[in-house]
Structure formats: structure tokens, C-alpha cells
Amino acid sequence: MNSLGTLFRLEIFGESHGPAVGVLIDGCPAGLPLAVADFEPDLARRRAGAAGTTPRREADIPEVVSGLFEGHTTGTPLLILFRNEDTRPGDYGLFRRMPRPGHADLSGAIRYGGWNDPRGSGHFSGRVTAGLVAAGVVAKKLLPGVGFSTRVLEAGGLTDVEAALREAAEAGDSVGGLVELRVAGLRPGLGEPFFGSVEGLLAQAFFAVPGVRGVEFGDGFAAARMRGSAHNDPIVSRDGRTSRNGAGGLNGGITNGNELVCRVAVKPPSSIARSQTTYDFRADAEGSLAIGGRHDACIALRAAVALEAAAAVVLADLALMAETHAFAPARKEQP
Numbered sequence: 001m002n003s004l005g006t007l008f009r010l011e012i013f014g015e016s017h018g019p020a021v022g023v024l025i026d027g028c029p030a031g032l033p034l035a036v037a038d039f040e041p042d043l044a045r046r047r048a049g050a051a052g053t054t055p056r057r058e059a060d061i062p063e064v065v066s067g068l069f070e071g072h073t074t075g076t077p078l079l080i081l082f083r084n085e086d087t088r089p090g091d092y093g094l095f096r097r098m099p100r101p102g103h104a105d106l107s108g109a110i111r112y113g114g115w116n117d118p119r120g121s122g123h124f125s126g127r128v129t130a131g132l133v134a135a136g137v138v139a140k141k142l143l144p145g146v147g148f149s150t151r152v153l154e155a156g157g158l159t160d161v162e163a164a165l166r167e168a169a170e171a172g173d174s175v176g177g178l179v180e181l182r183v184a185g186l187r188p189g190l191g192e193p194f195f196g197s198v199e200g201l202l203a204q205a206f207f208a209v210p211g212v213r214g215v216e217f218g219d220g221f222a223a224a225r226m227r228g229s230a231h232n233d234p235i236v237s238r239d240g241r242t243s244r245n246g247a248g249g250l251n252g253g254i255t256n257g258n259e260l261v262c263r264v265a266v267k268p269p270s271s272i273a274r275s276q277t278t279y280d281f282r283a284d285a286e287g288s289l290a291i292g293g294r295h296d297a298c299i300a301l302r303a304a305v306a307l308e309a310a311a312a313v314v315l316a317d318l319a320l321m322a323e324t325h326a327f328a329p330a331r332k333e334q335p
């Protein structure tokens, strides 16, 4: 099934050039103050307009259709939608016949037997992350005292993101990017060993964001080249604070009270101005595809806030679960 979460459970819906996109959240506790204005800061971070983003312009005004009364959540399903306004479905007809290399045109058509909406990538579009970002805004309200900081560390291998975008634009190409997320103020003890590990749940949510290709926590892949003496984080206080954070705030799949640190690799978008080889299903032969329409040159720029939202949703769900598993008082005797 295409849903995420256990107690704070969501489904995102819609197609890029259909009537709307949005999110349905089930299990949101009642009584949370929520206003349309609360969504704007995070939606603004996802909105296109800056260099390297698509020329498509959407106002992204959230409509809360269910689950809100007199400025507070009701505890019943919360449905938030965004109407699509700046649509140009005609830009995409060709991709049925000649699927874009690296995009979901072909795999989506196979999965749904050709019944999927291909306009603007349909349900596979980055536009669908608007609903995820909205869910993140609600989730953050369930995490008082928790601070998120998310930034694009590099694009196309350069820390000078603007230069990378310029070079890619000159070449009619796109670039990948590396996003770092830091979450401070998380209580220790969230998560489960093995299948419910915080890393596992976060990775599942991150990979929901189209274009994500990898994730690492703390030292991540660099840990494979380290010695234990360098990688182990010295514990320097009773509350488990460590003097370095190679674990990225997680041990045994469980938050250890230090900052959660992870990096997410986002690929370059497949829609590029340069011609690419793909299969022409009408000609039944290889063909050359030149992609028009409006596209992002670097997904990481707009995906960063969606990744932050994905993390918030997972952590809010874990925080709600932690309330239910605190059934026994902690042992009092000293070790």
C-alpha cells in the first residue's frame, strides 16, 4: 500500500496536471492549533522561482477540506489539498511513445498497464511532494522543542551551488545535489531495534521523495574506512551527550539524545534539453528524444523541504508511539 506511518498515518494523492494534489492524514491528535498561514513558510521553500527551478508557477494555497474546526484539528481525518492552476498537459504526450530515460514514464506505464495519467509525470511528479510538505507542517506541531535545519551542501559536486546551476544551464543539462538534515532536541529512546529502526523508517520516507538515490547517517559511508577508535563517539555526560557524533544521533536504531544528522543524495532530473537515447515504441526502434516543457535543473533545491517534512512525519509518528510504550517506570538503581 502507498501509505506511511503507524499512528500518524498519511497518504499523498493527486496528479501533476489533474485537478489537485494533497495529503490525507489519519491519526492526527485533536486540538492542535492549525491555520492556513502555518503552511506558508515551508510551502515557500518548495515553491519554484529561484535559479535552477521550473518556470511553472503554482500559488500552492492549502485548502483544509476535513479535520479542522475553529482553528484546531478535530482528530478525524485531516485532508489538505492544493489545486493545480498552471497546467500545460500538452507538453507531455510524447513521453508515452518515447519514455524519458531516468524518469518513471516507462515503469509507471508498466505498473498501471498504461492507465496512469502521463501529464507532467502524473502521480510520479515532484508536485505531489506539496502534500508531503503540508504533512510535515502538521507533524512539526507534534514535536515541540525539536528544531530542523536543512540545507543543500552541494550541487553537481560543487559547494558553489549557483556556479553548478550556471554550468548546467549552459550545457543544457541538469545536476544532482546533496542535502543535509539536522534535527536537534529529539528525546532519546525513539525507535525500535531491527525493523522499526529510526534509520530504516527515515530512509523509507526519504525514498518517497522522487529523485532520491541515497542516504547516510552520521559518518555514513565514510565509517567503512574508519577504525573503531576514531568512529566511536565518547560519552561525556549522564544524559548520553557525546563529544563527536559519528553515529548521527542513533544507536541500535534508537535516538541517543544527540543531534540527528543525515545526508541525502538527490539525482539530476532526467528532463534535460540535450537529446537522449530512448526507445521509440511506435517506430519499434531506438530513437533520439529532445525534451521540451518546464523542468527543474536541480531537484535537490526544492526537494530539501520535502525531505525535512518526511523526517518530521516519521519522528512525529515515533513520538506518538513513545507515549504508548512508556508503560513501565525506568529502573532506579545505579549501575
Ligand SMILES: Cc1cc2nc3c(=O)[nH]c(=O)nc-3n(C[C@H](O)[C@H](O)[C@H](O)COP(=O)(O)O)c2cc1C
Pocket: 054, 102, 103, 104, 121, 124, 125, 126, 127, 129, 209, 210, 211, 212, 267, 269, 270, 271, 294, 295, 296, 297, 299, 302, 303, 306
Ligand atoms: C520537487 C521535485 C521536483 C522535480 N522536478 C522534476 C523535473 O522538473 N523534471 C524531472 O525530470 N524530474 C523532476 N523530479 C524528479 C522526478 O519526479 C523523478 O525523477 C521521477 O518521478 C522518477 O523517480 P525516481 O527518480 O525516484 O526514480 C522532481 C522531483 C522533486 C522532488
